[in-house]
Amino acid sequence: MKIALDAMGGDHGPAPCIEGAMQAAKELDVEVILVGDETTLQRECARLGATDGRLSIRHAPQVVEMHESPAAVARKKRDSSIWIATELVKHGEASAVVSPGNTGASMVSSFFVLGLTKGVERPAIATSLPTLTGEAIMLDVGANVDCSAKHLEQFALMGNEYGKHLFRKPNPRVGLLSIGEEDSKGNEVTKEAFKLLKASTLNFIGNVEGREVYSGTADVVVCDGFIGNVALKISEGVAETIKKLLIKEISSSWLGRLAYPLIAAPLLNLKRKIDYAEFGGAPLLGVNGITIICHGRSSAKAIKNAIRRAKGMAEGRVHELIQRDIEETIASPSPVEPSA
């Protein structure tokens, strides 16, 4: 299986991408097509000793910068590494595309090059979150800011297929992010979505509160992209703040400084557990192919994990299963009474 990797998009240049691809080729039985400026990639590969025959380079003359808008990418950057990497999937030369670059550029490339899955109104980005009991999926975390109840229902269907694949569970627990567990709690959109989900064939466990997201109550947490993105960034903010305050507290007492070497390893383990970069990236669901979006700061290990996820999702034909579910729902919609 071949995976197309946008090797130019990350914050730290091509090196983590090339190293991640080397590890993936060695450990995961995949071929990786590094897409980007040929001269740069050849030079970096030589420098890093990337001589593995399972790596190849595909030239792309343009690069998308982090600040560029999706609209500008669609208009002017059709020779960029992300766009050309996505075209490799479209033309069957690769089974999936992985990018640590500009999220909007990944979205717009997949939207235009691969196209929306038939019946899907909006694609969604599904991220993985660490929980007390393992891992949960949250979607959408940023592709769509103003969503209808119908959009949330589709996110639930897409998240469900992704959850089945990721957790190897036949019926992942699907929850709706809201402000109370009771059916009646929420804003207008979530209350309407609650009815649709309750009437669906999903294993819908009802509303989940923000507090429960990290306790592992649900396998799949559904929300609109505005709230999902705020929730994700708030989580990072809290984790970052706690870390800084903890280090400050510990180093402000001599007993703490004495203890620090002893707890350094547990702290590092904890960091790994809550570091979503380690989780293998976030797929864009609802397009005709497998697209994995990674953080711009991705390490080589994070890139390898994203390639692993891309491979698994391509093998599992997750995008085709999503299409089947969406088509079935459109053919026989949830029997929900119109709201007053």
Add this chain to the structure above:
Amino acid sequence: MKIALDAMGGDHGPAPCIEGAMQAAKELDVEVILVGDETTLQRECARLGATDGRLSIRHAPQVVEMHESPAAVARKKRDSSIWIATELVKHGEASAVVSPGNTGASMVSSFFVLGLTKGVERPAIATSLPTLTGEAIMLDVGANVDCSAKHLEQFALMGNEYGKHLFRKPNPRVGLLSIGEEDSKGNEVTKEAFKLLKASTLNFIGNVEGREVYSGTADVVVCDGFIGNVALKISEGVAETIKKLLIKEISSSWLGRLAYPLIAAPLLNLKRKIDYAEFGGAPLLGVNGITIICHGRSSAKAIKNAIRRAKGMAEGRVHELIQRDIEETIASPSPVEPSA
């Protein structure tokens, strides 16, 4: 100054309320009227040695349970401790009301008994958050789920007056919670609110991302009650999860167990810093009086801090300053072009 305390509403019964009131009377030069079942309160006061002459009891025959809806409270619980405590403010017998009970019951009591401030369309709950540099205010965190841009503008005005009081700053930095720093980022409501705030006389610093909330970029963070509540609960979830994982990690290695006693004190300090219960409760802004809502799990110390906050806000006449600002804004609204 007299403060009315709903002494029946907390999760742990009247004891933390009575102890908090005792501490407040002693340290803060206030009188506290304990409102609730007279027999119960007399017995508990005797048991706890609460003989301070600055404490008094006002009988209320009903109690609101945590699960009761605001509508049910307004209909059937007008003899409850929270309702009667709020009436003491209305009738000038107390300068502020503090309740660790059902948030909806506090809101509905203040709404009906004190009434909305003239010009205010929706009241808002303003919570305090710990940041890397101190403390920030976020509002609304749960009073209103579906808000217009106009509502967000009013929350900003109310948060600004509260921030001036709390931080003793003439021009608190007011930010709008959104998904990107650029003016153009957000959902329909926040984009419209951005224009209103930019045209206002507030010290508006633009959009703040979730990540920045805890870094202390803004003094006042404005959002609708749905997103504010989710953000708050997500924060609690992350903090709780990190705590549990940290303890698990540390106690899973013998080096960690060895170090634990050495870092116990820093960990406790950290817990205090991020424990919003210590912060003195959250005022309901936009009503004709001072109402402070505390967490149901409030400790005696949290109750004392809430009484301190209530006293300060009553002395500062914060509710009257809010009324003045709202009236001024209505008299000369922000010159914003109609959106396309």
